Amino acid sequence: MDTLAGLAQAINDYDAAAAERCARQALEEGLDPVEAFATMTAAIKDIGDGFEAGTRWLPDLIGAAAAMQAASPVLEEAIRISGGKKAALGTVVAGTVQGDIHSIGIEMVCTLLIAAGFDVHYLGIDIPAEEFVEAVRDNGADIVALSALLTVTAAEDKKVIQLLADAGLRAQVKVMVGGGAINADFAASIGADGYEPSAPGAVELAKSFVGAA
């Protein structure tokens, strides 16, 4: 099996160590890191398609995403040095807003976004609005994905939007919101660019933001 096939296989086997090893080997063999990255994206997309079709399950996706994330820094560093650009549908900064510790939904959203080919920076739970803004700036994000499960923390979504505007970043980034406390009316009222009640819907929304729908 050649190295890139091995890399794809590692993603398929949810084998983080093998994925990282294959990524390093690919670089040693002088292979193009952008192509190696695309190989991983294609492999995980297959698993994502299986998930959609009901033949794969969330743990499969999470396993594949973890394997991909183990190999990503190796390839990303090489891409950066070579001045190239990895093919990603877009860059997403995601997290659960301040005061809210619900993590399961947003982690699922992140997993599906990774599987769909987005470059995802997951910040975690209980994240202050300022941190979202910083992460958008630092990563040149195209999309920020905010999760709020409590009615009382939903107001944090609005704060993030306000701070993005104050920082002059609002025009460059689409804001999507979700979580049990949110509905379409609320999203519209705070000036979010989109709302979706489910993780697969979040992916479609994100794709529409970057013109990939």
Next chain:
Amino acid sequence: MQHGYLRRFAPIDVLTERELSAIHQGALEILETCGANMRHAKTQALLEAAGCVVDRSACQVRIPPALAEDCLRTVPSSYQLVARDRGMDVRIGGDRVHFLQGMGMRYVDTETWELRPATLREHAEVQIVGDALPNVHVMDALFSFTDLAGVPGIMQQLEGLANGFRYSTKPQHYGYLKDSDQFAIRMAQGIGVTLDAEIDVAPPVAFGDEALEAIWRFATLGWCVWASPGGRAGATAPGPLAAVQVQSWAGTMAFIVITQLIKRGTPVGLHPCDGVVHTKWAHGLPAAPETWYTRAMTNQLCRRFGIPVTTASGFCGHAKMFDYQAGMEKSLGVLTSIMTGSHLHTLHGSFAGELGYSNVLQVLDEDIAGNIGRYLMGTAIDDKSLAIDEALEVGTAPASFMGRALTRELWAKDRYEPLVADWGSHVDWVRGGKKDVVTRAQEKVTAILADHTVAPLTLEQHAVVEDVLAEARDYYRANGLIADEEWAPYMAALEAADLP
């Protein structure tokens, strides 16, 4: 006192003594080696003074097994909740079985089966119906509809509790969120009742600052706090069911250590909401058999260590309508939990993975509670109930027991008569217009709301509720949790509430 039901038989054990010990030892090892995560300085200091090892930079607190086991010993095996009508008090624990109102976020529209925020009046009506149903022993005014139209997020719990006090004389339950429990406590004290509070252990084994503040407030008063360690297999706990149990038990013991160090003898209830998650959608599955089995293990652990279980096992599944699936999920969940030894059971009205609540369902669920309760009561075995003389007197077929005095006496007293389930004949049902059970429950809700009266709060109690609400509104306005633009719609919602 509402005594609930006395379970006449021993609960079922699902673990051997050695298996139980393995789970307990595993949890002790996690607490000693990895510890519990918290950044709350006052709690860290309390635990450190008792011999825990505190790593402040990592916010980890390692708890010695001897301390954990010592604290387990001082948790009372039952606790009492004081109601506004003392005849409605409950004592949770032992072989007593009680039911608690369920929780849900939005109003279930039974025409469209969609969910929308509830109005304050709809919330009040839920309390009146809960007050009327004999098998709702404890109210959950805070969590029945956590999305109230027009009410700012931070005031929903307190407006809910206020409605609970206004429209029911039964005991009330609370939670915590951004200090709101301090107002809830003041309301309760002013009315002269106690509350128990459900406080999450953020799984795996972590405690947020707000949760710890609430634990301090309730434990200092010696009021019962429920540990709610909600580890979900493969998401917030390892995949195997036994491991979920180890995680939950570790979280529970850490919780118990904190409460007992704040005040020895503070009652603690275990409110497990752990279990498995859907492998596609990642939401918890309270109605899955694996979750029920997890609960069975929890119940046995708690029995072993004398901790009351206030479980959320059968309270809702993922049915989309009040149909076969809904009834199956609820009744099997709550029954399997009761059979393995739990005490207080979240049940009435909860729907759609906690995202929905319904007064109609609250009435339907009354039959689940009533049927199970009757089953638990079993039968006495004595001369009268064995009725040997009666059998000898009547003899063999074609003789019958239909007209006998003993039969008459028992038919009236010894049977559970469902509130809405239709046990009549099929012919009568056809002749009666083929009414379905949801329609019957809707009619029952209407009848209860027309007939049931709740003893009102005294003028002093009423003043306490209003004063505390007013103070909370000022407090949250001042600290920005009620935004300026929320204020006018809030006042309008209160004005238009048209409370009963």
